[in-house]
Each structure stands twice: as structure tokens, then as C-alpha cells.
Amino acid sequence: MAIHAIVLALSFAIILAGSELFTNGVEWAGHRLHIAEAAVGSLFAAVGTALPETFIPAVALLSGRDTATAHTAVGLGAIVGAPLMLSTVALFVMGTAALAFRKRRGRIALRVVREDARRDLAFFFPVFLCLVIAGTFDMGPVLRHVLAVALLLVYASYSVVMLRLRRAASAEVDHGLYFESIFRGIPLEPRGWVIAAQVTAGVLAILLGAVEFVDQIVVFAAHAHLNPGVLSLILSPLATELPEKYNSVVWIRQGKDHLALANITGAMVFQSCIPVALGLAFSPWHLTNPELLAGSIALASVAILFINLRDSELGTPTLMIGGAAYAIFLIGLGYLGAF
Structure with missing residues (x-):
């Protein structure tokens, strides 16, 4: 049992290290390509840090041969749990960071671009609402595949909207490219091939960590006599959303509040489209009561954020309401007898 916990922790570390490499690399790629900061936060950084949450359900759904039911449960738990974590705990962490760095920042409230944040949430809410509702009834494979394709088209349209935004002339990247230090280059003047190498290394690390993570979740759940879907619903997003939380805390400390929020809201859009498309294509998409509870709380938290x-x-x-919302989720799981 102990060895499985250690391997699970190591897989977390590999996933997070890969995400850090990827995010740093795509931020420089955005700078080199003159992509708008809103797109870097909501599109590039969001996709980069959302890769663990995408690879985990993908690996779970595609590799579950001998234990298909358990792997499907892990996959769906990770898919639904990611938007919940982003809309609750991630916002709570941002609020805590704003309070912790208030003296350094000279303020507590976050200064954000209202239009950018509302644009992301306006994409997320209706899409995720429809998909939660769809999880309550049986759908044939044809309808599920049609919805999966529709989600890919929705995200493609979102990407086009973001990429058309113009980058501010004053926008700069404050930290150097990690791999340039290894290749004895200038971190603040990275070469294109080094950026590509770092992005590739990040993706491979995330994939390696995700494969091991899924296997250990299934084994750990069996040994602990826990529901693998519920364990994945709580544990998978809590670990894999760390890159978003980490990036947002750093950006809040630096006073880049708009990037911090964009990273979270952009990841929400991604999580409501790409991973869900995988779930629709490779599973029956039957959501259990804990998953429906998670989806409902995520939608409620996003609605509160949009209104404010x-x-x-x-x-x-x-932002602090997010912490209360997650506490309600855990209480609800206890009421449902999920533990």
C-alpha cells in the first residue's frame, strides 16, 4: 500500500514538472509569435496547464481493457472534477494569494479585464450545462459522437476568437526559458528550437506521469476499498490543477491579475470541450450522483463569478466563495454515502 502511495506521489511530481516546462515554453512561444496576452493566458497557458487533466481521462478511457469499468470511472471523475476544482478551489487560492500579497501589491482586489473573463465564462457555462444534463439520460453512440465533434468545433471557434486579439506593445515575459540555461543560451532571448524542445519535453513528462497516475488510482482504490470514480473526482483534479493554481499565485504576486484569472477561466473553457469530447467518444457518458453534484456546484460557482x-x-x-462551494461539495458527497 505504501509503495503505491509513493508511486502516486511521484506521478504527481512528474505531471507538475511537465506542466511547468510546457507552460514556460508556450508563454515564450506566444511572445515570439506576438500572440495577445489574453490568448496566452486563456489559450496557451490554459491548454498547457490543462494537459494533465486531459491526459489522465484520455489514458484511463483508452487503456481500460481488463478493468474497463474502473478506468471509465477514473476518466469521468477526472473530467467532471476539473471544472469543479477550477471554479471553486482555484478561485479560493487566488483570493488567498491576493490577501497574502496585499502589502507587496498595494491592494487586495484583483484588477482584471472584465470583457476577457466574461467571454471565457460565456463559452463555458452553456456548454458545460448541456453536457451535465446530457449525462442524466442514455445516449446512443451516434449522438455522443456528434456532440463530441460539436465540442471540438466550439473550442476551435473559441481559439479563433482568442488568436484574433492583438498583443499589447508593452507585454513582456518576466522569466527566462528554462532549457536555455541547460543549453548555455540566454534565457531571456530563447531560440526557437529550444522553445520547441522544452514544449516537447513537457508534453512527454505529462503523458508519462498521467499513465502511471491512472494505474495507481485504480490499484489504490482497490486496496483501500474506495470507489475509483469518487477518488478520481477528488484526487485527480486536486493534483493536476496545481499548475493553474501555481501560475495564478505567481501572476497575482507580480500584479498580473488579468493573466491569473485568464489562466483559470481559459482552462474552464478547455475542460468543458476537449476532455468532455473524449468522454463522449469513449464512454457511455453516464454521470453518477457525485459527478452530477460536482457539475452542479461548478455551474453555480461560475454563475456567481460571472455576476460579480x-x-x-x-x-x-x-473568490473566497469558491472555498465554501467546495466544502459544500464534500459535505454533499458524505450525504450521498460516496466515501
Whole structure:
């Protein structure tokens, strides 16, 4: 049992290390390609840090041969759990960071771009609402595959909208490319091939960690006599959303509140489309009561955030509500007898 916990922890570390490499690499790629900061946060960084949450259900759904039911449960738990974690715990962490760095920042409230944040949430909410509802009834394979293709088209349209935004002339990347230090280059003047090498290394590390993570979740759940879907619903997003939380804390400390929020809201859009498309294509998409509870709380938290994005300032009380929402989720799991 102990060895499985150790391997599970190591797989976390590999996933997070890969995400850090990928995010750092794509941020420089965005800079080199003159991509708008909103797109870097909501598209590039969000996709990069969302890769663990995507690879885990993908590996679970595609590799479950001998234990198909358990692997499907792990996959669906990770898919639904990611938006929940982003809309609750991630926002709570942002609020905590704003309070912790208030002296350094000279303020508590976050200064964000209201239009960018609301654009992301307006994409996320209706799409995820429809998919949660769809998980309550039986769908044939044809309808599921049609919905999967529709989700890919929705995300493609979102990407086009983001890539058409213009990058501000004053936008800069504050930290150097990690691999340039290894290849004895200048971190703040990275070469194109080094950026590509770092991005590739990040993807491979994330994939390696995700494969091991899925196997250990199934084994750990069996030994602990726990429901693998519920364990994945809680544990998978808690670990794999760390890159988003980590990036947002760093950006809040640096006063880049718009990037911090964009990283979270952009990841929400990604999580409501790409991983769900995988779930629709490679599983029956039958959501259990814990998963429906998670989806409902995520939607409620996003609705509160959208309503409170009235101007360019986002107060910490709105962000702190995310922590309360996640606590309600855990209480609800106990009420459902999921533990």
C-alpha cells in the first residue's frame, strides 16, 4: 500500500514538472509569435496547464481493457472534477494569494479585464450545462459522437476568437526559458528550437506521469476499498490543477491579475470541450450522483463569478466563495454515502 502511495506521489511530481516546462515554453512561444496576452493566458497557458487533466481521462478511457469499468470511472471523475476544482478551489487560492500579497501589491482586489473573463465564462457555462444534463439520460453512440465533434468545433471557434486579439506593445515575459540555461543560451532571448524542445519535453513528462497516475488510482482504490470514480473526482483534479493554481499565485504576486484569472477561466473553457469530447467518444457518458453534484456546484460557482464581474475589479469575497462551494461539495458527497 505504501509503495503505491509513493508511486502516486511521484506521478504527481512528474505531471507538475511537465506542466511547468510546457507552460514556460508556450508563454515564450506566444511572445515570439506576438500572440495577445489574453490568448496566452486563456489559450496557451490554459491548454498547457490543462494537459494533465486531459491526459489522465484520455489514458484511463483508452487503456481500460481488463478493468474497463474502473478506468471509465477514473476518466469521468477526472473530467467532471476539473471544472469543479477550477471554479471553486482555484478561485479560493487566488483570493488567498491576493490577501497574502496585499502589502507587496498595494491592494487586495484583483484588477482584471472584465470583457476577457466574461467571454471565457460565456463559452463555458452553456456548454458545460448541456453536457451535465446530457449525462442524466442514455445516449446512443451516434449522438455522443456528434456532440463530441460539436465540442471540438466550439473550442476551435473559441481559439479563433482568442488568436484574433492583438498583443499589447508593452507585454513582456518576466522569466527566462528554462532549457536555455541547460543549453548555455540566454534565457531571456530563447531560440526557437529550444522553445520547441522544452514544449516537447513537457508534453512527454505529462503523458508519462498521467499513465502511471491512472494505474495507481485504480490499484489504490482497490486496496483501500474506495470507489475509483469518487477518488478520481477528488484526487485527480486536486493534483493536476496545481499548475493553474501555481501560475495564478505567481501572476497575482507580480500584479498580473488579468493573466491569473485568464489562466483559470481559459482552462474552464478547455475542460468543458476537449476532455468532455473524449468522454463522449469513449464512454457511455453516464454521470453518477457525485459527478452530477460536482457539475452542479461548478455551474453555480461560475454563475456567481460571472455576476460579480461587473467592472475591472474583482473582490476577494467572490473568490473566497469558491472555498465554501467546495466544502459544500464534500459535505454533499458524505450525504450521498460516496466515501
